[in-house]
Amino acid sequence: MLRIEAVEAAYQRSIVALHGVSLEVRAGEIHALLGANGAGKSTMLKAVSNLLPAERGQVTAGRIVFDGRDTGRTHPADLVRLGLVQVLEGRHCFRALTVEENLLTGALGRSARRSETAEDLERVYAIFPKLKARRKALAGLSSGGEQQMTAIGRALMPRPRLLVLDEPSMGLAPLVVRDIFEQLRRLNREEGLSILVAEQNSTVALQYADRATVLDAGVAVLSGDARVLRERADIQSFYFSEA
Numbered sequence: 001m002l003r004i005e006a007v008e009a010a011y012q013r014s015i016v017a018l019h020g021v022s023l024e025v026r027a028g029e030i031h032a033l034l035g036a037n038g039a040g041k042s043t044m045l046k047a048v049s050n051l052l053p054a055e056r057g058q059v060t061a062g063r064i065v066f067d068g069r070d071t072g073r074t075h076p077a078d079l080v081r082l083g084l085v086q087v088l089e090g091r092h093c094f095r096a097l098t099v100e101e102n103l104l105t106g107a108l109g110r111s112a113r114r115s116e117t118a119e120d121l122e123r124v125y126a127i128f129p130k131l132k133a134r135r136k137a138l139a140g141l142s143s144g145g146e147q148q149m150t151a152i153g154r155a156l157m158p159r160p161r162l163l164v165l166d167e168p169s170m171g172l173a174p175l176v177v178r179d180i181f182e183q184l185r186r187l188n189r190e191e192g193l194s195i196l197v198a199e200q201n202s203t204v205a206l207q208y209a210d211r212a213t214v215l216d217a218g219v220a221v222l223s224g225d226a227r228v229l230r231e232r233a234d235i236q237s238f239y240f241s242e243a
């Protein structure tokens with residue numbers, strides 16, 4: 001579904017963040033991208049959605065192919081229409097809008113009928129019932145967990161086939177993190193949504209992922225079955241920083 005082929009990426013031409021990273025997200029899997037702070041996870045995900053130019057970054061070698069299409073040649077908004085949607089790091093919400101208005105912004109740009117949008121909204125509320133209870137509340141006054149759920153819910157509105165998430169656990173209580181990963185796995189198992197998730201919290205990510213890739217200083221140093229990686233305590237303690 002998504003093939004990352006020997007990608008090199010740099011900021012302002014000289015700050016090299018990725019050194020020839022390759023990985024594949026297979027249709028229907030949850031793939032975790034692990035690594036410590038600064039390993040290059042966010043850069044990798046931004047490259048996937050062709051968002052690096054906004055930060056004076058660029059892919060300098062290799063390519064990323066989503067469903068046969070080179071994402072570096074595709075506008076980020078078109079990637080959303082094609083089914084590749086990203087939840088950026090930091091649970092971005094429109095703070096002055098209500099939770100429901102935030103979700104509805106995810107439906108903009110898709111020429112859906114009103115009934116379809118209402119259906120999509122109900123689907124998000126079925127996944128995150130807390131959002132339904134808080135639908136009229138301002139997102140800016142919601143808890144961190146609710147804001148992350150709102151950001152994920154908004155990303156689900158355009159009906160992605162591949163959902164990319166950058167550190168959804170960041171700054172959240174363990175129970176909330178578990179709740180979010182449970183719902184992501186439910187979407188994956190019940191609806192076949194493919195997921196690429198970057199995480200510093202390797203313990204949780206490896207528990208929910210099917211496969212994982214570990215980045216260290218911009219290099220993919222390990223890749224494989226999440227169950228196998230979970231049992232490699234030696235490798236975990238060496239590469240992973242626990243969040």
Ligand code: ATP
Pocket residue numbers: 011012015016017035036037038039040041042043044055200
């Ligand atoms: P984090 O968990 O802190 O987000 P990360 O694994 O996602 O870490 P990146 O944010 O991709 O890592 O950073 C990889 C490298 O690229 C780091 O050395 C970082 O300083 C550098 N970098 C990231 N963004 C920029 C930018 N906008 N301009 C210049 N350098 C950057």
